[in-house]
Amino acid sequence: MDPGWSYNAHYSPSGDEIAVAWREWRDEEDTGPAGMSIRIVPAAGAGEQRIVLPAEGERWLDLRGWFPDGEHLLVVIRGNETEENCVCRLRVSDGTLEPILDPTDLPRRGSPLVGFSPDGRYIAEDALGPDGSRDLYALDVNTAEVRPLLEGQANDRFMGWLPDGSGLVFLSDRGASSGIWMLPLGADLAPGEPRLLKADVWGAEPIGMSRDAAFYGVTVGYPQVYTGAIDVENGGYLQPPGPVQAVSEPMSYRGEFSPDGRYVAYGVWQSGGIDIVVRAVGGDDVREFPSDRAQNVIGWTPDSRGVLLFAESGDGPEAWVERLDLATGEFEALNRHEGANRPYREVQVARDG
Numbered sequence: 001m002d003p004g005w006s007y008n009a010h011y012s013p014s015g016d017e018i019a020v021a022w023r024e025w026r027d028e029e030d031t032g033p034a035g036m037s038i039r040i041v042p043a044a045g046a047g048e049q050r051i052v053l054p055a056e057g058e059r060w061l062d063l064r065g066w067f068p069d070g071e072h073l074l075v076v077i078r079g080n081e082t083e084e085n086c087v088c089r090l091r092v093s094d095g096t097l098e099p100i101l102d103p104t105d106l107p108r109r110g111s112p113l114v115g116f117s118p119d120g121r122y123i124a125e126d127a128l129g130p131d132g133s134r135d136l137y138a139l140d141v142n143t144a145e146v147r148p149l150l151e152g153q154a155n156d157r158f159m160g161w162l163p164d165g166s167g168l169v170f171l172s173d174r175g176a177s178s179g180i181w182m183l184p185l186g187a188d189l190a191p192g193e194p195r196l197l198k199a200d201v202w203g204a205e206p207i208g209m210s211r212d213a214a215f216y217g218v219t220v221g222y223p224q225v226y227t228g229a230i231d232v233e234n235g236g237y238l239q240p241p242g243p244v245q246a247v248s249e250p251m252s253y254r255g256e257f258s259p260d261g262r263y264v265a266y267g268v269w270q271s272g273g274i275d276i277v278v279r280a281v282g283g284d285d286v287r288e289f290p291s292d293r294a295q296n297v298i299g300w301t302p303d304s305r306g307v308l309l310f311a312e313s314g315d316g317p318e319a320w321v322e323r324l325d326l327a328t329g330e331f332e333a334l335n336r337h338e339g340a341n342r343p344y345r346e347v348q349v350a351r352d353g
Contacts, residue, residue, distance in 0.1 A: 225255035299349030
């Protein structure tokens with residue numbers, strides 16, 4: 001492809017082609033993006049790509065997926081100065097745009113994942129509701145009506161349609177724990193009572209339903225640090241890996257063992273910043289060191305009495321390496337750098353500290 005990068009990519013219903021929203025780039029004499037285009041490329045990699053909708057000005061093209069007929073794409077156009085912004089049906093054969101409704105009529109901050117009903121009449125997604133939680137909505141392609149399917153204080157994430165169109169599968173925290181639910185839909189999309197399919201599904205990010213609904217794919221949205229014991233002589237595990245904290249807790253990452261092997265230090269994401277946690281290996285000794293900034297654990301001091309961190313300010317271009325004294329709980333900056341170009345990307349500590 002030409003210089004640039006893709007923002008969305010969707011397989012066609014037949015699986016033979018991939019539709020891509022392509023952010024183009026100007027030549028060396030100019031700077032910055034040159035607009036977006038919609039392109040079709042062969043899924044097998046062989047053959048020529050074709051531009052279905054060329055770049056025009058600075059308009060933003062949000063490619064949402066294929067219609068079931070395999071002949072049209074759903075595209076949301078924003079920031080266009082020459083024609084009306086729209087939620088559009090794009091014909092891939094000739095690039096014809098058919099407006100469905102104005103983007104301002106959509107619920108606020110819709111999910112990247114949308115799903116077409118098997119008959120192609122409705123488009124379902126989740127978006128922010130009036131109270132700030134995520135609710136389920138459906139767009140009638142024929143009438144441009146947007147109707148709520150499931151509202152309330154729970155956060156509901158769209159996952160996919162059932163193959164016969166009789167309901168939706170969604171991820172929700174409406175129960176005692178986060179889980180996967182099914183919403184039955186009757187005539188004219190009349191919603192029934194949600195039914196729990198699987199409980200205790202934490203930190204999942206919806207990907208999509210298989211065509212026969214035999215399985216559903218998710219990615220882990222909340223990574224966790226795991227520890228285990230490896231049998232280096234015979235292979236396998238002496239102790240199977242397990243999370244350092246409950247998977248229902250905020251995500252943990254960048255775990256580092258102390259030089260003496262007694263502790264593991266890692267970061268835990270909180271709303272105000274990243275807290276540093278030091279936990280005894282195989283024990284109940286846990287110490288937490290709250291912080292109001294972004295920090296990554298990069299190593300320990302050789303005496304195992306301090307943790308070395310890479311820190312960044314949340315409100316300005318400043319980065320530095322600091323040391324956390326485990327005895328006092330104080331953070332000491334070792335060096336600082338201010339400026340638009342931060343010198344640090346990946347930081348490691350030498351073995352001798």
